[in-house]
Amino acid sequence: MNETSVNNAETKPDSGIIGFQKEIADIRTAIAGFEMGENLNIAIISEPFSGKTALINEIEQNITQKATRFSFSSFVHDISEITQILDSNRIVILDHCEFIYTRRIGGFDVLEDFLKLTVSQNNMFITTWNLYSWNYLEKVSNISKFFPVQIYLPIMKADELKEYILSSYDKDEIKFIEDVASEKEKLIKFVNYPFTLKSLNKTINIPFLKINKIVLEMKVSHNEAKVTVEELIFDRIHHISNGNLGVANVLWHNGLEYPAIRPSRIKDFSFNIDIDLNEAYILGIILSVKSIKKDELSEIAGSEFNIDEILFRLVTLGLISLTEGCCTLKPEALHSIVDYLKKSRLVW
Amino acid sequence: MVDNSMINLPAFSTVTLINSILVILIAYLLIRIITFILTWSSERAGQYRITVKMVIPLLKFTIYGIALYYILANILKLSSEQLVLFGGLLGAGIGFGLKDLFADVIGGMVITFEKPYHVGDKIKMGDYYGEVIDIGIRSTRLVTPDDNVVSVPNFLIFTQAVASANAGTQEMMVVIELFIDSGSDSAQAMKILKEAVITSKYVFVSNKRPFTVLLKDFPFYRHLSAKAYVNDLRYEFEFESEVTRRTWEEFAKNGIKAPKVNVMDAGSKI
DSSP: OOEEEEEOOOOOSSOOSSSOHHHHHHHHHHHHHHHTTOOOOEEEEEOTTSSHHHHHHHHHHHOSSOEEEEEOOSOOOOTHHHHTTOOSOSEEEEEOGGGGOOSSTTTTHHHHHHHHHHHHSSOEEEEEEEHHHHHHHHHHHOGGGGOSEEEEOOOOOHHHHHHHHHTTSOTTOSEEOOOHHHHTOOSEEEEEEEEEETTTTEEEEEEEEEEOHHHHHHHHHHTTOOOOHHHHHHHHHHHHHTTOHHHHHHHHHHHOBTTEEOGGGOOOOOOOOOOOHHHHHHHHHHHHHSEEEHHHHHHHHOTTSOHHHHHHHHHHTTSEEEETTEEEEOGGGHHHHHHHHHHTTSOO | OOOGGGOOOOOOOHHHHHHHHHHHHHHHHHHHHHHHHHHHHHHTSGGGHHHHHHHHHHHHHHHHHHHHHHIIIIISOOOHHHHHHHHHHHHHHIIIIIHHHHHHHHHHHHHHHHOSSOTTOEEEETTEEEEEEEEOSSEEEEEOTTSOEEEEETTHHHHSOEEESSTTSSOEEEEEEEEEETTSOHHHHHHHHHHHHHTOTTEEOOSSSOOEEEEEEOSSEEEEEEEEEESSGGGHHHHHHHHHHHHHHHHHHTTOOOOOTTHHHHHHHO
């Protein structure tokens, strides 16, 4: 359900968010420019789970003017759903704008109306977009021209991830325990790659040498320097999650044996994605919105796709979760999915 | 002029013959193994499929070249005079009937180094259209849309124009053509066709690979065409078919009709 709120808060001098200080400063500058008469719509763009909503919460709390906030969680079918919230507040914050279009014939009408609104109304629109939806819309609709200020959220640094994750705990609540296994992790190891012999209808495993990139990167970055076990854990989390907050959270909770955590428990995710084009296309749709209702997915896909079968496959492969009719991307699978879809050219 | 009486011909013993055959066999097996590995890897390389396959013909010529050099220099141990004689014999052979084979080999080298097309490209050569699956020493093999494997002699590169639809990239342009009745709303039809293209699971759009939708008016009908890139040239026909099917389904909902029977013939005669 889409949610609206009105914020009357006064400016708070200090930011309570971890990271994104430069982005917050850029947004403040744009708001100041708007108050001086410039039309500076903002698009905040990032991949799923990277903290857009946290940033938008922070912005909402820190702007001097009254702002209306609208958070989309399902597809918008009529522009009136947006126009009805444009009240006297001049600043409009719209979260998850990827729900303003649907990838089907006739699915761009609301977006076109919305883009007309952004240039004709006397409002400033602060919007957030899923990176993959934005890239798609940029290629097919040249959407960036409507948003003079585009802010791509950077990946979080290891110390920012640490600060964010540990902010949920008291000081010294978590015990960081050094274990032998982490020291013995090999730089090069053998992995089996399944190879199907179609003529014999058999699959054999071919061993390949694989370089452990995480160990390599950590070796390079540390340059043999002595690090604490705490730093080691958060470095590993940072490398595996590629600075993505959502993925880092999953890694943390998977590894945590409360109140203890060990480096060896921070394990890389491995997904062997072998799916057909229809499954990949549906996965691409889910990636572009992070979470979508099954009914809406069926509507986009059309009669050509057997959605139940496809979702069953994607759930079985551990790429998405399906709860109460809602398909959600699994954070731990995010980077494997993106790599696969980029390779298949379903994500641009 | 070379005096043949002064040239000592190499001792062509059974061992020499067996060694030569062995070298050719090793070169052949090596090529087969490398081709298999590269083809297998390329199919898993996604967007880099054709880039990986580009290496195959180059490796083939290199390995066969090294094998030939090894046989001539190390096994037969030909002197410079003997090489000249060998060249003369080869020239005579070409003159007497090997010229087509020789032209094919030279054609193969030109294809390998000049790259008018690559393994994995979709090309039209002579009467044939299809995906290049192999560039060999003598011929280029294509798989046609009907799944026929056609061997086209390499020397045709010198005499025939070759059209490569994708020129070494995985994506290729597909033109989708539709005809609608003159009374139908052409603006709405263009919008539907555009959206059918950009929402297709097969489409690829980038700054260098844009799409366009065009309209042309004829006396009794209108011609719509969409030009867009398919994300993998192997889906060329599926892309065209899927966009056409979805467009017509949407046309039907919006009252956009096909030209009346025989009108198109009449239009083309005017």
